[in-house]
Amino acid sequence: MKPTPINIKNKRASFDYEFIETYTAGIVLTGTEIKSIRLGKASLVDTYCYFVRGELWVKNMHIAEYFYGSYNNHVARRERKLLLSKKELRKLQDAEKNPGFTIVPTRLYINEKGLAKLVIALAKGKKQYDKRQSIKEKDDRREMDRMFKH
Numbered sequence: 517m518k519p520t521p522i523n524i525k526n527k528r529a530s531f532d533y534e535f536i537e538t539y540t541a542g543i544v545l546t547g548t549e550i551k552s553i554r555l556g557k558a559s560l561v562d563t564y565c566y567f568v569r570g571e572l573w574v575k576n577m578h579i580a581e582y583f584y585g586s587y588n589n590h591v592a593r594r595e596r597k598l599l600l601s602k603k604e605l606r607k608l609q610d611a612e613k614n615p616g617f618t619i620v621p622t623r624l625y626i627n628e629k630g631l632a633k634l635v636i637a638l639a640k641g642k643k644q645y646d647k648r649q650s651i652k653e654k655d656d657r658r659e660m661d662r663m664f665k666h
Contacts, residue, residue, distance in 0.1 A: 525624075529560075529621070532641065534642055538637045543599065544596055578592055622636065
């Protein structure tokens with residue numbers, strides 16, 4: 517029996533932000549953290565990325581404590597370092613300096629080698645009317661699907 521693929525999404529990010537560019541980053545994790553992710557016990561709600569001394573970190577990413585973890589267990593909401601190439605880091609750091617731009621995690625998954633990867637996006641915040649437009653498009657799509665199913 518093949519294990520179910522882990523694919524944790526940040527649905528709120530696509531509503532609040534317009535994605536300019538996406539990158540796939542590795543994450544520095546402890547043993548109990550990767551075990552919890554493999555069980556699907558993680559959340560990207562209210563997460564964001566920021567730079568400290570040229571390194572990219574993710575804040576507020578919730579990984580539930582591992583049930584079988586003893587005193588070695590991790591803190592659920594600690595800051596975790598992201599792994600990208602120097603070229604990608606430089607590009608993101610330059611882009612983030614512009615007003616209105618931020619870096620948000622959009623998806624957490626386990627790749628075919630068994631490593632946890634975080635898809636991050638350079639994003640620009642949507643205005644209120646852009647959000648209304650997104651809701652209208654989603655409703656229209658749902659309405660069209662209903663019409664074609666009957």
